[in-house]
Amino acid sequence: MFRRLPEIETALNAAAEAVAFTIDGRPAKARAGDSVAAALLANGVTACRNTPVSGAARGPYCMMGICFDCLVTIDGTGNRQGCQVRVSPGMAVETQNGKREVER
Amino acid sequence: MSKFDFEIAVVGAGPAGLAAAALAASKGASVVLLDEQAEPGGQIYRAVTETPVRDRKVLGPDYWHGAELMGPLRDSGAAHWPGTTVWSVARPREDAADGHRPLQIGLSRNGAAAMLTVRHVILATGALERPFPIPGWTLPGVLGAGAAQVLLKTSGLVPSGATVMAGSGPLLWLLAWQYLQAGARIDAILDTTPKQNWRAALPLLPGFLRSPYLGKGMKLMLDVRRKLTVIGNVTALRAEGAIGGDSALKSVVYTRNGAEHRLPADTLLLHQGVIPNLNLANATGCAQRWDEQQRCWRPTTDAWGATSVEGVSLAGDGAGIGGARAAEEAGRLAALDALHRLGRIGREQRDQAAVPFRAALDRALTGRAFLDTLYTPAEAFRVPADDTIVCRCEEITAGAVREAVRMGCSGPNQAKSFLRCGMGPCQGRLCGPTVTEVIAVERGVSPAEVGYYRLRPPVKPITLAELAALPKTDADIDAVFKH
Numbered sequence: 140m141f142r143r144l145p146e147i148e149t150a151l152n153a154a155a156e157a158v159a160f161t162i163d164g165r166p167a168k169a170r171a172g173d174s175v176a177a178a179l180l181a182n183g184v185t186a187c188r189n190t191p192v193s194g195a196a197r198g199p200y201c202m203m204g205i206c207f208d209c210l211v212t213i214d215g216t217g218n219r220q221g222c223q224v225r226v227s228p229g230m231a232v233e234t235q236n237g238k239r240e241v242e243r
Numbered sequence: 244m245s246k247f248d249f250e251i252a253v254v255g256a257g258p259a260g261l262a263a264a265a266l267a268a269s270k271g272a273s274v275v276l277l278d279e280q281a282e283p284g285g286q287i288y289r290a291v292t293e294t295p296v297r298d299r300k301v302l303g304p305d306y307w308h309g310a311e312l313m314g315p316l317r318d319s320g321a322a323h324w325p326g327t328t329v330w331s332v333a334r335p336r337e338d339a340a341d342g343h344r345p346l347q348i349g350l351s352r353n354g355a356a357a358m359l360t361v362r363h364v365i366l367a368t369g370a371l372e373r374p375f376p377i378p379g380w381t382l383p384g385v386l387g388a389g390a391a392q393v394l395l396k397t398s399g400l401v402p403s404g405a406t407v408m409a410g411s412g413p414l415l416w417l418l419a420w421q422y423l424q425a426g427a428r429i430d431a432i433l434d435t436t437p438k439q440n441w442r443a444a445l446p447l448l449p450g451f452l453r454s455p456y457l458g459k460g461m462k463l464m465l466d467v468r469r470k471l472t473v474i475g476n477v478t479a480l481r482a483e484g485a486i487g488g489d490s491a492l493k494s495v496v497y498t499r500n501g502a503e504h505r506l507p508a509d510t511l512l513l514h515q516g517v518i519p520n521l522n523l524a525n526a527t528g529c530a531q532r533w534d535e536q537q538r539c540w541r542p543t544t545d546a547w548g549a550t551s552v553e554g555v556s557l558a559g560d561g562a563g564i565g566g567a568r569a570a571e572e573a574g575r576l577a578a579l580d581a582l583h584r585l586g587r588i589g590r591e592q593r594d595q596a597a598v599p600f601r602a603a604l605d606r607a608l609t610g611r612a613f614l615d616t617l618y619t620p621a622e623a624f625r626v627p628a629d630d631t632i633v634c635r636c637e638e639i640t641a642g643a644v645r646e647a648v649r650m651g652c653s654g655p656n657q658a659k660s661f662l663r664c665g666m667g668p669c670q671g672r673l674c675g676p677t678v679t680e681v682i683a684v685e686r687g688v689s690p691a692e693v694g695y696y697r698l699r700p701p702v703k704p705i706t707l708a709e710l711a712a713l714p715k716t717d718a719d720i721d722a723v724f725k726h
Contacts, residue, residue, distance in 0.1 A: 142402075196382075
């Protein structure tokens, strides 16, 4: 579980910096400049997928693009590295179940 | 029209890459700085140009030094391509008619693949956190300390709820100190530094006493020890989820003086040092060797960072861990040598210009041997017990690797065909060093003899659509047609 530092949270609540997006269809809020993985953690989502091998839950681990544990579906495209993509207004982020699906 | 897109490509915009690109371009070379992140700085100076953490005392003066590298880059005229993933560096088979042998870089940018032709490549791919395989390290809620630091720098995020940090090494203490400055909660630090490391490190202490890091490091550790619960001599660790569930971390179990203790935890931050991020160098064909002191593989380089592959050099932690200030100087040395090889400066001019950089590099590396020795992780945390997952992607345990060795698997490359170990999307970054050491111990030989994964491009996954859209030469098309 992660939280914003208080002054950053205050600025976020006041300002136009806030980015509205969705996580599995639910409305969520992030800060402009957040990666998708950071935005998930900031919204209390620590597990972002189940593995294709055993179905175990996984969440972001390295935050620098090397571990591939933060894979999510972004705007309909599967297997995106959440930590390498910046969140943008209206973005639809979906947690991923197993492998990437054909055409997604 | 030049045959080359750029004379020099620098891969990675951390301290080494920033310094290399700025110096080479300021001497008139055409330079492109390719970087995966949206903003320059690498991991050590991540988000230094845009962090929301404005209170400078939180991240500390060493972090803010990174901002000083941006001006010279801007003024140098080097092209900077952020959001660019380099997935291969290779020399095409056929030589150009005039005898020039350019290098080709495969990259992805804005969702499209492209090839870039250059004369010299400086790899500044930096470091990654050494794998810390313990039971439960794959549970959501368990992250690297480096990952937590990225969350702080880029988004002003700190852990909430019960938080445990575990491991050893300077970064663990730095992050704890930064959390203290930021007012974040840490319930305990579990220090896994083996007691016996002190005996090995003490003879190296005189060197460390001259280190520029000594004063800063001591103050930081004393601050943390005074204000936080630090539990030393931890010899075993595991992360556990709820009973019968594996969806999230619930507690951390540690062993001290032979007894097990349990701490409730929502977040566990693991760290046991950093190692070179060598995937691109390895896939480019650069020779590498096992470093016994740092217990990791490092590409072989000369005093200028030149690798075994002509036209490819390495600068910074990607060539062996030396830290950010050493990386910066190594970047400048690699840039001078590249300028010399391209015929832009003479040998004497190169050597003359290198004098201050080499002196600064030596200063930055003073005392490194002491830190390397003191913070060598215990064998139990490098060579885990049978039930621990080592390959996170394919979910292969240390026990499965040992079983494969008993069936005749002699090294990491065979482990791929036995187990698919190391064949997931991370391409061995999170299991490679562990697999080497597990096999070495099981066979009773040195890690050097066991070897490492032979990596091949693309070193980052790219889509088939991206590959298919690449422009092709007649020779490329001919190569795949049956005649």
